[in-house]
Amino acid sequence: MSKYFKKNRSLFKNLFNCIKYNVNFYFIFFTMALYIGVLTGDFMRGAVTIVLILVFSYFSHRASHHIFPYNLFHKVHHDDKNNKKWWARILEWFVNFLQIGGIMLIPLNIFLEKWSGMKLLNNYVILYYSLVYTTHHMINYHYMKIDTHVRHHEDETTNFGPDYMDVLMGTKQDNSTFEDMRWSIMNSLAATVIVMTVYTRNLL
Ligand SMILES: [Zn+2]
Ligand SMILES: [Zn+2]
Numbered sequence: 001m002s003k004y005f006k007k008n009r010s011l012f013k014n015l016f017n018c019i020k021y022n023v024n025f026y027f028i029f030f031t032m033a034l035y036i037g038v039l040t041g042d043f044m045r046g047a048v049t050i051v052l053i054l055v056f057s058y059f060s061h062r063a064s065h066h067i068f069p070y071n072l073f074h075k076v077h078h079d080d081k082n083n084k085k086w087w088a089r090i091l092e093w094f095v096n097f098l099q100i101g102g103i104m105l106i107p108l109n110i111f112l113e114k115w116s117g118m119k120l121l122n123n124y125v126i127l128y129y130s131l132v133y134t135t136h137h138m139i140n141y142h143y144m145k146i147d148t149h150v151r152h153h154e155d156e157t158t159n160f161g162p163d164y165m166d167v168l169m170g171t172k173q174d175n176s177t178f179e180d181m182r183w184s185i186m187n188s189l190a191a192t193v194i195v196m197t198v199y200t201r202n203l204l
Helices: 010-022 022-041 043-066 070-077 086-099 105-116 123-144 147-154 165-169 184-200
Strands: none
Touching: 010 022, 010 165, 010 184, 022 123, 022 147, 022 184, 043 070, 043 086, 043 147, 043 165, 070 086, 086 105, 086 123, 123 184
16 A cells, blocks of 8 residues: 555556545544434435535635635635734635535525425535534644645645545645545544534534
């Protein structure tokens, strides 16, 4: 197993290495998402939601780099002069939570269900993902200076995250390491506790 992504290796081999390198994290992360599906009596929709939200999040981050009006906000986070200021950090917490993490899909999902009677996504799984994504980016990435993300700040056309989406879409930087996600096991467990609280108290 190699912890490096190499463009000249096959897609299968790169994906295999990517998953294997973080197998503990992926196991916990997906198990917790599926558990939230079971907890909310909505297993199948929960399973579909976690896959769709991961894909959505990758493209939402890419859109934040060049599609108006999203690029107005995320651009601040990539501006080295301002991005350490308190207001820039708060702005990026909101951008992550609402847009890239997917919370903005919850009102759309509720509206669609009321309007057509068709429920598309599990809102609790969206909340779970958004909490993991936002804390992972704003705390783990920035305080631990994770190489994958340092490289995204140096070259904004690569390493959008999650790693396997970058591998699939050809945006993973050649010769860069797969991201060490082990600390995000904590984020996944903490997010699960928050979602369980929100669900049992009927807050959503
Ligand atoms: Zn970015
Ligand atoms: Zn960042």
